[in-house]
Amino acid sequence: MSNAQRALEHAKTQRSAYMSGFSELLRIPSISTDPNYKAEVARCADWVRDEMRRIGMKNCQTIPTDGHPVVYGEWLEAGADKPTVLIYAHYDVQPVDPLNLWVTPPFEPTERDGKLYARGSEDDKAGVWANLKAIESILAVDGKLPVNVKLFFEGEEESGSPNMHPFVAGNKDLLNADLFVLCDGEFVRDQPSIVYSGRGIVAAEVTLTGPDHDLHSGTYGGTVHNPLHLAGKIIGSFHDDAGRIQIPGYYGAVRDLTAAELANLEQLWARTGVQFKERSGAAHFWGESVASTAVRATALPTLDVNGMWGGYQGPGTKTVLPSKAGFKVTMRLVNDQDPVEIGRMFKDYVMSFATETVSIEVSVPVAGYPFSTQFEGAGVEAVQQALVATVGKRALMERAGGSVPIAGMFQRELGIPMTHLGLGPGDNIHSPNEYIVIEDFYLAIDTAIHVLYNLISFK
């Protein structure tokens, strides 16, 4: 029996213990976007650090940032001839609204029909946990890892990683490695995929102020500018009816896909497009005259209003002309779109609506660069062979519509090869009733074990 097989056997005997440890991790509400949860995020970081130590990792620590702490641990005794692998995942989670749509509470992990329901179960505590349990399994049977490993678990991915850039720039030695494995994403047993490209992101928040206090709309309507009206005008102006973004210069740095990329994308879409549409819950797609859905979903930039508010939202009628209105926006960027420049463009555009009757404030707190990882090579192949061993299939090479801001930044700051390994076998990320399929999660852990063995000859 090979070392890998012994580790896999060990993981099998530990399944129940591994799942109960996972539930402990899922019980910590590490919501990074909400300042009220700051202490819980810190508690989660400490918990993960302690677990790293317990399984035999070295130099385990939480490293403070201006936001939430990074959890770091390493095991570097494989020898200088072995590669060093830097594994990334994030331990923070999305908010839980609307809470009333959760069948069971988001931070009380609950098993139903072979699924474990909890916020963060897929995104991305699965990535944290599968790696920890893979390492634990190997160290338990082997006393050592096949390669040098650095674990880097972020605590503010769901807030757009505002402090990761200075952190990485200031810790290049600590994070130096031969390969960066990005463990954030889905593990799909039937047909896994490797994301080789992700979009950049800019997040912005707009606040409009009309009169200095709420007014009676029967008395002041028509004489005082209602900031909700101007918010509507701005939101309504972002897209034309076809769905094309109207901010001047927005598409300036967008490049067409190469013929090979386009062929790969459309080929992939032929397999996944139906499911994409089913899962969307949309009867009809939108923007089809702009480009094909496969291209719009991954190779074009977007601008979405994620929330808007103002005035009275309760039952019945309230004749109020509110003082304030606001909305939140995220934009997804591709290719050479620079998030700093796009953020400035957005701000200038929105500010151009300000009048003497309604003032506008725009903040652009989050910006992340687009990224592309290896399309082929030994790093990707280590993941591919691991998947062949666990689910019997090679992964498809995919472009992601979403963003991993840290990936683009990593690529720019560290300049090391990257590959992607999704370890979350579930659904409903960022939505109520997030879950993982428990049986498939065991395969994800097995895959993480295989990857470490497969990387022995990477260097």
Add this chain to the structure above:
Amino acid sequence: MSNAQRALEHAKTQRSAYMSGFSELLRIPSISTDPNYKAEVARCADWVRDEMRRIGMKNCQTIPTDGHPVVYGEWLEAGADKPTVLIYAHYDVQPVDPLNLWVTPPFEPTERDGKLYARGSEDDKAGVWANLKAIESILAVDGKLPVNVKLFFEGEEESGSPNMHPFVAGNKDLLNADLFVLCDGEFVRDQPSIVYSGRGIVAAEVTLTGPDHDLHSGTYGGTVHNPLHLAGKIIGSFHDDAGRIQIPGYYGAVRDLTAAELANLEQLWARTGVQFKERSGAAHFWGESVASTAVRATALPTLDVNGMWGGYQGPGTKTVLPSKAGFKVTMRLVNDQDPVEIGRMFKDYVMSFATETVSIEVSVPVAGYPFSTQFEGAGVEAVQQALVATVGKRALMERAGGSVPIAGMFQRELGIPMTHLGLGPGDNIHSPNEYIVIEDFYLAIDTAIHVLYNLISFK
């Protein structure tokens, strides 16, 4: 000494008795909006009916509706050559929250510094009581009234009069009269006013549904129509940049003010405009190229979004493409604008934005007609001369920006001339520590006495 003078003298001798009777009325918590007070509203109706009987009115009765009872009484022995005057007031009151801000309990009438504090003391038990005491004073000294009188006291004005339309439509003979006197409003000794016009109102709520559940905007942005974007387009389209409402046909039934009305309005505005602006808290007015602020505030229709919502409203960023968005609207109508027709126009306009990618629902739960009472004529003049006799001043003729839905309904259903007589000399209506100034309330009773004598020659 004229009959009127003898009645006034009598009222003077009865002041203390009248005030203690008023306190009895104020002790009954006739809160019409709260179902828990249904029995108290009924008890108040019975009490008022008994008081009507006691002072010599005939055919006194409480008439049940699907909501709270109407109190009706009449005295029709003045002769067929005398006019019949239908006097309206309402005996129900507003809720009392926040209770902790009341210095003395809202239903324990308490005198402090010449003021009587109690919920309903101004709005509108003052209207009920001043008329009852005026009639009592006249009947006591004269044995008869100078005109035929019908008293119609409503019990659900503070709940939006949901059952008054069917009641009035079903009792046209009972309520038939030559003049309708609307006794709801302030009695301001220093400068009284007569409200001769109020705007109608239509309230609507719009719900937009895109995908059938919330989606990740990184995955689905640009391919699935975001209902917030369409909500913005609709809200943003309601007004042009000048502030003119863009719904086709919206201004169709709006008439220009007469030269006399306009002159009166601008004259009034010269006195009140500065305070209006100060109270608005707006640095600059809006819509000034459409019409003067005085005209926009009272003589033109409006459309205000009172609330909008959708997606994530908490702190930080959430990359959600929400399933639903919504907003609430109220419109104020003038002249011949029919709220049912405007409601339909609004609905048609908003529904025209619906696409195969976002569905729209529009509900129009509230509609009230605009009204205008007499601007000049014998009815108004009877009130004016009464005020000259009691406070030494003619009233200003005012257009209200707000709405009195029952007044518009009355006008349409009964088709009789109307005038307005405010009998509540106090402040803090709908707020804690509502009160009347006791000395001024005696003047209000005197004014009601004068009005009845002044109307002898109305017919």
